[in-house]
Amino acid sequence: MTLIDHEHHDSENYGTGTGLSRVDSQTVIATLQERLSALNDLHLTLKHVHWNVVGPNFISVHEMLDPQVALVRGYADELAERISTLGGSPDGTPDAIEKDRSWDNYELRRAPAQKHLAALDAVYAGIIASHRAAIDVTGPIDPVTQDIVITQTAELEKFQWFIHAHLARDAE
Numbered sequence: 001m002t003l004i005d006h007e008h009h010d011s012e013n014y015g016t017g018t019g020l021s022r023v024d025s026q027t028v029i030a031t032l033q034e035r036l037s038a039l040n041d042l043h044l045t046l047k048h049v050h051w052n053v054v055g056p057n058f059i060s061v062h063e064m065l066d067p068q069v070a071l072v073r074g075y076a077d078e079l080a081e082r083i084s085t086l087g088g089s090p091d092g093t094p095d096a097i098e099k100d101r102s103w104d105n106y107e108l109r110r111a112p113a114q115k116h117l118a119a120l121d122a123v124y125a126g127i128i129a130s131h132r133a134a135i136d137v138t139g140p141i142d143p144v145t146q147d148i149v150i151t152q153t154a155e156l157e158k159f160q161w162f163i164h165a166h167l168a169r170d171a172e
């Protein structure tokens with residue numbers, strides 16, 4: 001009986017805290033870093049909308065956003081700690097957000113709820129598409145990371161439904 005399975009516990013894995021090879025860890029870490037920057041951008045953008053929304057639907061949108069800020073900040077923390085678990089160094093700096101940014105900057109400032117919600121809808125469409133792409137990348141390599149990203153995607157999609165519901169009411 002072999003106590004240590006050298007094939008799956010060699011020096012390549014030392015320090016990663018997981019059974020992944022170094023190459024696979026680096027692939028997952030790179031994917032997670034891009035998602036970390038996207039979530040850091042998102043929770044800042046949600047606060048920006050919280051501060052800048054005006055009009056008859058001010059209070060419902062203003063109050064809808066803060067729980068989502070808390071959720072998304074928690075998701076950023078979860079991905080950053082997964083990067084550390086995999087032996088990487090999560091980059092949570094503003095520079096990292098700028099470097100990883102593949103999406104448009106949020107353009108609106110003081111504006112009515114309907115305009116902010118339409119802009120946020122576009123933001124969420126991009127975030128969700130990229131989270132789903134990360135599900136595809138991580139699945140064959142690291143289903144544990146994939147599971148984290150899947151759970152986050154479900155909640156992000158639920159919040160996009162909140163946005164759609166508000167827009168539908170505004171359209172009546």
Ligand SMILES: [Fe+2]
Nearest residue numbers: 050051062066
């Ligand atoms: Fe506030």
